[in-house]
Amino acid sequence: MHIEDILLAPGHGAFFYDDQAAIRAGAETDGFRYVGSPRTPGFPAIRIPAETLGIGLVLSNGSVAWGDMMGVQYSGAAGRDPLFRSEQAAQLVRRELFPRLRNANVSSFRTSCASVLAPVDGQRLPTAIEYGVSQALLRAAADAGKRTPAEVICAEFGLPIPATPVPIYAQSGDAREINVDKMIMRGVDVLPHGLINSRAKFGAEGQTFREFVRWVGRRIRDIGDPGYTPILHFDVYGWIGQEISLDPHDIARFIASIADEVPGFQLHIECPADFGSLTAQVDGYGAIVEAMRGLGTTAKIVVDERCNTLSDIEAFARAHAAHLVQIKMPDVGSLADNVSAILVCKQSGVGAYLGGSCVETDLSARLSVHVAVATQADMMLAKPGMGVDEAVSIVGNEQSRLFAALARP
Missing domain, CATH: 3.30.390.10 (Enolase-like, N-terminal domain)
Known part of the structure; x- marks a missing residue:
């Protein structure tokens, strides 16, 4: 060929x-x-x-x-x-x-x-x-x-043929309430992202964000199926660091207090702070992880900013400077490097979230499913777009088709 x-x-x-x-x-x-x-x-x-x-x-x-x-x-x-x-x-x-x-x-x-x-x-x-x-x-x-x-991917990286689907994480965009309802009705595994990317959305002392987290927890209980307990994953775009403090202990305490607002749910906080450089980010996130361990909270932090390429991901994973690493696929580059990034995280005992961007296409989203499933990432982003339905359909259906093909004798 x-x-x-x-x-x-x-x-x-x-x-x-x-x-x-x-x-x-x-x-x-x-x-x-x-x-x-x-x-x-x-x-x-x-x-x-x-x-x-x-x-x-x-x-x-x-x-x-x-x-x-x-x-x-x-x-x-x-x-x-x-x-x-x-x-x-x-x-x-x-x-x-x-x-x-x-x-x-x-x-x-x-x-x-x-x-x-x-x-x-x-x-x-x-x-x-x-x-x-x-x-x-x-x-x-x-x-x-x-x-x-x-x-x-499995053949070239020496991986077993997968048998377990990868949890799907949906993102809401600015239409938070309507899209949270869509996610709950569809029973997605991880929700809602929330797009907390401005001071107005985070609020003074984080109060607006705190109220949104409470509302999401209530909404799941109100309209979700019995026993439905998705992971709650919020991306705050560094606003804890900007609005609360850049002190890792203050950040850890704030995150623990947010987790207390939604008992019974696993909480992920993505990008709690931006410390300004790769080295500072690794050190800062490592300190947040340690502070959270000391508090005994079950909440987890997810690194995104300053963690772009395979070498960046290796630095965070080997330092255990996050509970999960977002592998933002277009930033990592080659799909071969994306596979290696997931494997580095797994070898280091750090969670691997295969992400990407809302600006991607149906084609790139479908191929990302094959990367996630082959490597058994901990979760993968429903993409592209911000509409929930289309992204969950594209990624979810591709995963279903893949397992049907793998099951064929």
Whole structure:
């Protein structure tokens, strides 16, 4: 099997790229838009539609293996790659990767990733390009071997064929109450994210956030099926550190007090603080974990900001500087590195949450299911978009189809 031709197809992400710095600084909304001047380099406005770039590898058997390149919602923040632009990416891919792809051995996923995605002039490729091209290479290897992408991953990384589904985590976006109801009615495993990304949503001393957590707990009890006890996972975008304190003991006490508001539920708090650099983040989160252990709380913290690439994830996992690590797939880059990131977390005894972004596509979301299931991640994000229904359908159905295929004699 070899690549006979290469196609590029500009496309649309399922949400918008947002300037996190401008939003944190208090940018106001006008309908769905943010008004004011952007603060993050590369953004022409605070909120812009997400661009993607599809790459199709035309194989010698006539099939086409597709992958999608894109950034993440808050591109350019906390050490992430700059804003993704499809035309700039297309120029780089045509110039540097087309020759490599035409010589690639598509029957081996890891080998083809290593050769095609090698640095250019000593510089690593943008992670968005690695992400999309590696998707196409994984699909090509699956096609060549007449296997599912999950089976390719298991074979090449020495993993057993999985038998257990991975819990699905849904995110609400700004339509919190309606989307929480949708999540409860669908019985998702982990909810609701909450998008607590501004001072208004967090509130003075965290009171608005605290009230929302209480409401979610009550709502589950009021309308959920008997015995339904999902994990409660809230992303606070560093606002505990900004509004309460950057002292790890103060942060731990605040999180423990939030857990007390929802007895009977496992609580996850994602991105409690941003300490400003990778080293400071590892040290700070490690101290929060220790302080929480001292308090005896069952709540867990999840790292996101400053934890982007495989090497970043290795630093947090080996230092046990979080209870769970969000592996934000477009930031990690190659799917091979995403697999390695999950395995590093599992080997270190740290939870692996295979995440990503609302700006992804149906194609990237479906392939992420194969990565999550093959590696038996602790949970995976329902994506793309912010509508709940579409994301849960895309990810949930792909997982169901995968296990049906794996069960076939």
